[in-house]
Amino acid sequence: MQSFTKVKTLITPLDKVNVDTDQIVPKQFLKLVQKSGFGKFLFYNWRYDDNEQLKSDFVLNDLKYKNSKILVAGDNFGCGSSREHAVWALQDYGFSVVISTSFADIFYSNCFKNGILPIILDSKTVEKLQQETTEVEVDLKNQIIKTSSQTIPFDIDSHKKKILLEGLDDIAHTLLYEKQISEFEKQSKIPSVL
Amino acid sequence: MNITEKILARASGRQRVSPDDVVFANVDKVMVHDVSGPGVIKVFDKLKKQGINVDKLWDPTKVWVAEDHFVPSADKVSAENIVKLSNFTKNYGIEKHFKYGMGQYGICHTLSHEEALVLPGEVYVGGDSHTNTTGALGSFACGLGHTDVAYVLLNGKIWFKVPQTLYFKLNGKLPDHVMAKDFILKIIGDITTEGGAYKAMQFGGSGINEMSVESRLTLCNMTTEAGAKNGIVEPDQKVVDYLSSRGATNISLIKGDDDAEYEKIYEYEGSEMEPLIAKPFSPENISIVREAPSVELNKSYIGSCTGAKYEDLVAAAKILKGRTVKIRTEILPASISIYKRAMEDGLLKIFLDAGVTVGPPTCGACCGAHMGVLAKDEICISTTNRNFPGRMGHVDSQTYLSSPLVAAASAVTGKITDPRDLK
Known part of the structure; x- marks a missing residue:
C-alpha cells in the first residue's frame, strides 16, 4: 500500500446523500476480480448513459475534476453491501480522500485496508467544501484541511492515522509485531468460546 | 453486561x-x-x-x-x-x-x-x-x-x-x-x-x-x-x-x-402495528400500506434471505391459495431445504396454480444479479431488504419493500394492497 501524507487538488463535489455501494460499483461488475481496473466502473450508472457514452451532466465527467483526488459527498456514504470493490473502484479511479458527514461502518473500515482516507466533518463544513472552487490541501500528519480561506481540523483514530502514513494495511502492520505476538500467544490462555 | x-x-x-x-x-x-x-x-x-x-x-x-x-x-x-x-x-x-x-x-x-x-x-x-x-x-x-x-x-x-x-x-x-x-x-x-x-x-x-x-x-x-x-x-x-x-x-x-x-x-405495542412498505429509494421511507400511493405495479418478488424463509412462503400461500396473480410474480425459496418443505406441504402447487413462477434458491434479483431483474421504469413490490436506486435492475426502476403477506396480496391486485383488504 502507498503511504499517504498530503494531497492538494480540486474537490469533486458529489451532491448526493446515502450513496450506497451499488451506486459506487453496480452489481454486474462484482463478478470481476481482476487486480485493478475497477475505476472505470466507478459510479457507472451516473457516469454513462444506456449507450455507454459519458453523461455530460455528471460531475466526474467534467474535465475540470480530472485530477481531483478528493471526493466530498452527502450523509451516510458507502451504505449497503459490504463489497470491498467499492473502495477498490474509488482508489483505482484516483481518489485518495473521501469526505462526508458519516460513513457506513464496513465501508469506513474497508477504506483503511486500501489506503483511502475517509474524513467525517459536520454538515455545514461539508456543504462549504462542496462549493470550494480552488485547490484544497488535505494534510494527514497535521490532521487539517486547508482551503483558500480557512483551516479545518479533523479527527482520526491514531492507529488508523499511523497505518495510512506508513502505507501499511492492517495485516502488514500486524506482521511488524510478529515476534511479540507469538511470545504473547505462548503465554496467553485465552479460552475458546463455548 | x-x-x-x-x-x-x-x-x-x-x-x-x-x-x-x-x-x-x-x-x-x-x-x-x-x-x-x-x-x-x-x-x-x-x-x-x-x-x-x-x-x-x-x-x-x-x-x-x-x-x-x-x-x-x-x-x-x-x-x-x-x-x-x-x-x-x-x-x-x-x-x-x-x-x-x-x-x-x-x-x-x-x-x-x-x-x-x-x-x-x-x-x-x-x-x-x-x-x-x-x-x-x-x-x-x-x-x-x-x-x-x-x-x-x-x-x-x-x-x-x-x-x-x-x-x-x-x-x-x-x-x-x-x-x-x-x-x-x-x-x-x-x-x-x-x-x-x-x-x-x-x-x-x-x-x-x-x-x-x-x-x-x-x-x-x-x-x-x-x-x-x-x-x-x-x-x-x-x-x-x-x-x-x-x-x-x-x-x-x-x-x-x-x-x-x-x-x-x-x-x-404489538397490537398497534400495521402492515407497512418502504417506498423508493430508501428502507427508511415508510408508509402504512393503506395510505400507500396508488401505483400500477409490474411485478411482485418473494425471495431473498429477508423474505423467502419457510414461514414467508406459508404467508404468501395463505394469500395466493385459490387466487390468481395479476402481475408477474416470482417466488424463490431461500434454500433447497425450504424448497423441499414447500413442495411436500403443497405450497408449490398453490403458487403454480396462482400463476407464479417458482425459481431456484439464489440472491437473484434482490441484488439485481439475475432471475428477473427490473427494466427501466418498472415498479416492483418485494420482500427483500434494499430499495436503493437500481438495486433490483435498471437505475430507473423502483422497488417497494414489504412483508410476504403484502407482496402476495399486491400480486393479486396489481396495486399495493393490505392483506385485510383482499376480497
Whole structure:
C-alpha cells in the first residue's frame, strides 16, 4: 500500500446523500476480480448513459475534476453491501480522500485496508467544501484541511492515522509485531468460546 | 453486561467489557460466498506477493462457503467464479461448501440457520453485510469486507469495538396480518438508516418471546439497513428446539445480566402495528400500506434471505391459495431445504396454480444479479431488504419493500394492497 501524507487538488463535489455501494460499483461488475481496473466502473450508472457514452451532466465527467483526488459527498456514504470493490473502484479511479458527514461502518473500515482516507466533518463544513472552487490541501500528519480561506481540523483514530502514513494495511502492520505476538500467544490462555 | 457484551467478553478472554472498549476476539465461524470468496482469493494473492504465508487457514472446519449471488451461474464470468471457489475450498480443505446442483444449497444467511451452522453465544463473521441475520440465534454476527475476512481466515481472530446497544421492546403479539418485516420497517422508519450506525440492535419483550425463530431472523436481517454492527435476540427454548431439530448439539443459552445496560430503550405495542412498505429509494421511507400511493405495479418478488424463509412462503400461500396473480410474480425459496418443505406441504402447487413462477434458491434479483431483474421504469413490490436506486435492475426502476403477506396480496391486485383488504 502507498503511504499517504498530503494531497492538494480540486474537490469533486458529489451532491448526493446515502450513496450506497451499488451506486459506487453496480452489481454486474462484482463478478470481476481482476487486480485493478475497477475505476472505470466507478459510479457507472451516473457516469454513462444506456449507450455507454459519458453523461455530460455528471460531475466526474467534467474535465475540470480530472485530477481531483478528493471526493466530498452527502450523509451516510458507502451504505449497503459490504463489497470491498467499492473502495477498490474509488482508489483505482484516483481518489485518495473521501469526505462526508458519516460513513457506513464496513465501508469506513474497508477504506483503511486500501489506503483511502475517509474524513467525517459536520454538515455545514461539508456543504462549504462542496462549493470550494480552488485547490484544497488535505494534510494527514497535521490532521487539517486547508482551503483558500480557512483551516479545518479533523479527527482520526491514531492507529488508523499511523497505518495510512506508513502505507501499511492492517495485516502488514500486524506482521511488524510478529515476534511479540507469538511470545504473547505462548503465554496467553485465552479460552475458546463455548 | 448485555448479551452482546457478554459474548464479546467471553470471546476475548475478559471478565468484563463496556461499550467502546476495543477487544481482540476469537472467531467461531466464518462464511464467504461467490462474491466475497473470489474477493478474498484476490486479497490472498496480494498477501502472497508480500511474502506472507497463506498456505493454510486457521481452521477449515470453522469455515463454510455458500454459492448464492450469481447461481445457478448467470453467465461465463460467474461460472468461472464458481470454479475458482471450488478450487479454493478443495485446496484449503473446506468441507462445508454448499454447491448448487448437489443437494442442499441456498442463500448464505439462510444456510446459517437451516443447517444450524452457528450456535448461541458464538462470534460469527461473514463476507456479506446481512451476516447480522444470524444474531437471531443469540450469536454475535456481523459482516466484514474482504480484507478482514481474509485476516480471520488466516488467524481466527479479529478486533471489534464493543458497540453500544439499542434495545427494542415489543409488548404483546403482532396481529395476524402483521409480520416481523413490518416491525423492522417501522423501526428503521423511526431511527433512520443511520440510526443504528455501529450499534447493536437487540430485540426483546413479550412480543419477541412469542415470535418464531424465523421472524426473529427477519428482524436481525434488516438491522443492516439501520447501519447496525449487529442485531441480536436472547436465545430461548425455541432456538434450542429449532437448532437441535437441525442436528445441532451442545447448545448452551447465553443471556444478558439482570443489570444489563442499554444506550436507549424503544417500546412498541404489538397490537398497534400495521402492515407497512418502504417506498423508493430508501428502507427508511415508510408508509402504512393503506395510505400507500396508488401505483400500477409490474411485478411482485418473494425471495431473498429477508423474505423467502419457510414461514414467508406459508404467508404468501395463505394469500395466493385459490387466487390468481395479476402481475408477474416470482417466488424463490431461500434454500433447497425450504424448497423441499414447500413442495411436500403443497405450497408449490398453490403458487403454480396462482400463476407464479417458482425459481431456484439464489440472491437473484434482490441484488439485481439475475432471475428477473427490473427494466427501466418498472415498479416492483418485494420482500427483500434494499430499495436503493437500481438495486433490483435498471437505475430507473423502483422497488417497494414489504412483508410476504403484502407482496402476495399486491400480486393479486396489481396495486399495493393490505392483506385485510383482499376480497
